[in-house]
Amino acid sequence: MASKYALFLLLLVHYRSATCDREHPGFIRLGSFLSPANHSTSWLSPSGRFAFGFYPNGDGFSVGIWMTSEAENTTPWTSEAENTTTWTANRDDRPVRSTAMLELTLDGRLLLRTDSRNSKLIASVSESASYAAMNDSGNFILYDKDHHVIWDSFSFPTDTLMGGQYLPHGAALLSSMSKSNRSTGRFRLEMQDDGNLVLYPIHTPNISLDAYWASVTQGDRLDLHLNSTGALLLIKNTDSTVRGTLYGGSSVSNNSITYRLVLDSNGILQLYSHSFNRTVVYKTSLEWSIPDDKCSVKSFCGFNSYCTLDDDQPVCRCLPGTNFVDMDQKSRGCERNFTEEWCRDSGRNASSRNIVPMENMGWDDPPYFQAKMQEDDCSKSCLEDCDCDVALLDLDSYCKKQKLPLKYARRNPKASSTAFFKVGFEGVKEKQAGATVPEVPLPTVIIRTKDATVLLLVVTLGLVTWSCVALAISGLFAFKLRFFEYRKLLDRGDIGLSQELALRSFSYKELKRATNGFKEELGKGSFGAVYKGSFSKGKRIVAVKRLEKVINEGEREFRAEMRVIGRTHHKNLVRLLGYCAEESKRLLVYEFMSNGSLADLLFRSQRRPDWSERVRIATEIAKGILYLHEECDAPIIHCDIKPQNILMDDFWTAKISDFGLAKLLMPDQTRTFTGVRGTRGYMAPEWQKNTPISLKTDVYSYGIVLLEIVCCRRNMEVDVQRPEEIVLSSWVYMHFEAGELEKLVRGEEVERKSLEKLIKVGLWCIQDEPALRPSMKCVAMMLEGITDIAVPPCPTAASL
Structure with a gap:
């Protein structure tokens, strides 16, 4: 009797479980599992439109959500499923094996x-969790046990939003690398906090x-919603009011x-509709996309x-x-196919480079020089300028010079601009698509008599004399013409040309x-404030340093800046463009550094x-200090x-600024005495000991800055x-000695060998004795891996 009762209870439990499963076909119980090696590779939504589970990715499998097709009722491994993946878990992880x-x-x-x-x-x-479900919205x-949602895939979008899903303010969609590679790609759609979708x-x-x-919309805390x-x-999340409509959708x-x-992986935002029928076969239509170009x-x-x-498809x-x-990944860009050696040897100018024009070109990169010119003058000016890699002549006849690399170059058939690209001789031959230039043999001169020899000498001397006179007259006219053009540029307030010739004197x-x-x-x-300024109607941005100390000290600072920066030119030094010296007023004009200082990047970003x-x-x-x-x-x-004295340009290149404290040494000097200068925390010990300072003083300061760059924190x-942890050098050496370098970067994934180097x-660099510090040349070689690095002793500051 007891066995019959137990059998009855078992059948009742089985019936209740089966009934529950029929009522909730998308219900996934605890203990359920999937595996690529088994037939059960996914959990379907109630209608079978969506699947959650394993899908093929390269040589393995990834976990995600995809739309199903009729064929997927028998197998999930179809190209249709791969093409309509809507969400991927841990998308940047390597695919797993079939045993997962x-x-x-x-x-x-x-x-x-x-x-x-x-x-x-x-x-x-x-x-x-108490159970899970894959629903028909793709979520x-x-x-939990009270049937409350504790996690859902809609809250963590990758590159896709489904109907009914939100993209909250401050969040972003990140494109995939390609349709077959769902890892993070090269573009993002950001719902900014200011209400602009960009x-x-x-x-x-x-x-x-x-x-x-x-979207050019504004409003605090707007969310993007696909209904x-x-x-x-675009919806205000506090009261669900619509603040903007990007696409109207269907009426019902x-x-x-x-x-x-x-x-999409090509950076285009696209809206699709998928029509289902009873057999779960769907038809896809493109409803809306941006940008059009x-x-x-x-x-x-x-x-x-x-x-x-090319056939309506973008190509690079x-x-x-x-x-x-x-060549296999053309989106990685291009590099120059010739060197700049010709700039050092003016005798090779004619044979080492040329100009190739291109119509309808444009870019957003700011030029380092611009002025009104004719087409031939613009091309020639770039050809003769070692700093110029390309010049753009726009519709207003402004010649704008650039250095490579160009970041956002484009070709627009509607534009009326012309670009002049400087190319090496090999590049010219490639541009000519294999065209060859026949060699012309030099004529052989045979002298037969004494009279013929005299006649040849007279003709030769006559030609040379006439050529010299013609060149002198031409040079005089050219000088006068350039002089008047230069005066016009000065009267107009354009500082570009003076950058090529000499420092500009401003009023x-x-x-x-x-x-x-x-x-x-x-x-x-330390000696004054820096202000933002502009010339040429806002097209040329500069930084103006206004010296505010007493006259004597200001003049000393001014002369130091002029003497040092005026003769230096390096890609990692801020360039001085001009100056002002009127009565007691002392001002310096520098190139504008748009991305602030290294301190902003490390400590405030x-x-x-x-x-x-x-x-x-x-x-x-x-490299800048080595120069x-x-x-x-x-x-x-x-x-x-x-x-604070390391500034970042438009391309985040580091440049050293503020040479007001620089000490200029004569060629036969290696050390000098001077008053205490610099900033506490970066000053070498010899400043406090009243001993001669040397180039190793900068090496000490660089060492402190290097440790700050590594750890992204201040030295104190x-x-x-x-x-x-208060003193950076002590904290660094403590973990270095203990072999715990990973604690210095606080869990950040870095290459250990590079970190240790x-x-x-x-x-x-921060050794107490200057003799123990390496030179900046040795520092640069160690950073580039050319020189081995011995284990450093404990710096005195780290032992305190």
């Missing part, structure tokens, strides 16, 4: 087990220069149609290349004088007008620079190397958890 298993564990966690020992969470939740959801290349700041499409009718709306809701918004997507092509349409092509970095009235009465202050240094960027910046600073120490006419001691911080170089 996806499990909703009995303790309520969603785990991906790659083998018997390794597993990874798919969904991070604070409490255990995979985890529920398309950018992925690793760029949120500035208009890098944007290639924007069930396909309408694309249709359960047989699903909408999908995707940021596929070549307007910035960074679709890399540096020194431009986009053009190299600018004249450059070749693709990688105080000119600089006051250029800075709008010294209205916009960029920063304040919300995004910590990635490791490769920090290594590059450290190397560029070292001052060893490559100038006389060695120059900067005396105030610190992050009091708001720390433990006292030993930079730490060693920094510790050698």
Whole structure:
């Protein structure tokens, strides 16, 4: 009797379980699992339109959500499924093998087990799930025991929004690399906090220069919403009011149609509709896309290349004088196919370079020089300028000179501009597509008599004399013409040409007008404030330093700046363009550095620079100091190397500024005495000991800056958890000695060998004894891996 009763209870439980499963076909119980090696590879939504599970990715499998087709009722491995993947878990992880298993564990966690020992969470939740469901909107959801949502895939979009899904303010869609590679790609759609929906290349700041499409809407905390009718709306999240409509969608809701918004791998934002029938076969239609011009997507092509349409499809092509970095990945850009050696040897000018013109070209990169010119003069000016790689003559006859690389070059058939590209001789031959120039043999002169010899000498001397006179007259006219053109440029306030010839002398009235009465202050240094100014109707931005100390000290500072910066020219030094010296007024005009200082990037930026960027910046600073120490006419001691004096240009190149404290040495000098200068924390010990300073003083300051770059923190911080962390050098050496370098970068993924190299170089640079510090040439060689680095001893400051 007892056995019959037990059998009855077992059948009742089985019946209730089966009934529950029939009522909830998308219900996924604890203990359920999937595996690519088994037939059960996915969990379907109730209608079978969507699947969650394993899909093929390269040589392995990834976990994600995709739309199904009729064929997927028998197998999920179809190209249709791959083409309509809507979400991928841990998209930048490597694909897993067929032995992997996806499990909703009995303790309520969603785990991906790659083998018997390794597993990874798919969904991070604070409490255990009781069950899961894949619903017909394309959302995979985890529920708690009270049927509340504790996690869903809609809250973590990748490159796609489905009907009913939101993109909240401050969030972004990131494109995939390609249709077959779902890892993070090259573009992003950002719902900014100011209410503007903007398309950018992925690793760029949120500035208009890098944007290639924007909704041009404003309002605090707007969310992007794709509703069930396909309408694309900007909604105020506090009261759900519509503040903008990007696409109107259908007038009625249709359960047989699903909408999908995707940021494609080519940077185009596209809205699709998918029509389903009872057999789950769907038809896809493109409803809306932006931008209309596929070549307007910035960074679709890399540096020194431009986009053009071929059968309505965007393709990348190299600018004249450059070749693709990688023929298999043309989006990586192009590099120059000739060197600049001709600039050092004027005798080779005619045979080593030429100009190739291109019509209808344009770019957004700011020029370093511009002036009104004729077409021939613009081409010739770039050809004779070692700094010029390309010149653009626009519709207003302004000749704008640029250096490579060009970031956002494009070709527009409607534009009326002409670009002149400087190319090497090999580049010219390639441009001629194999055309050869026949060699003309020199004529042989045979002298038969004495009279013929005399006649030949008279004719030769006559020709030489006439040529010299003609050249002298031509040179005089050319000089007069250039002189009058230069006077016109000065009267117009254009500083570009003077940058090529010599430092420009400004009047105080000119600089006051250029800075709008010294209205916009960029920063304040030891000897005065720096203001933003502009010339040529705002087309040329400069920084004007106004010296504010007493007259004697100001003049000393002014003369030091003029003497040092006026004779230096290096890509990692801020360039001096001109000056003003009227009565007691002393002002300096520098090139404008648009991205602030290294201190802003390290200590105030919300995004910590990635490791490769920090290594590059450290190397560029070292090269700039090396130029001052060893490559100038006389060695120059900067005396105030610190992050505030390292500025970043438009391309985030590091440049050393503020030479007001520089000490100019004579060629036979190696050390000098001077008053204490510099900034506390970056000053070498010899400043305090009243001993002669040398080039090693800058090496010490560079070492402190290098450690700050590595750790992204200041050399002295009091708001720390433990006292030993207050002084950066002590904290660094403590972890270096203990072999715990990863604690210096606080869990950041960096290459350990590279990290150890930079730490060693920094510790050698901050040795108490100047003789123990390496020269900047040795520092640069160690950073580039040319020289081995010994284990540094403990710096005196680190032992205190």
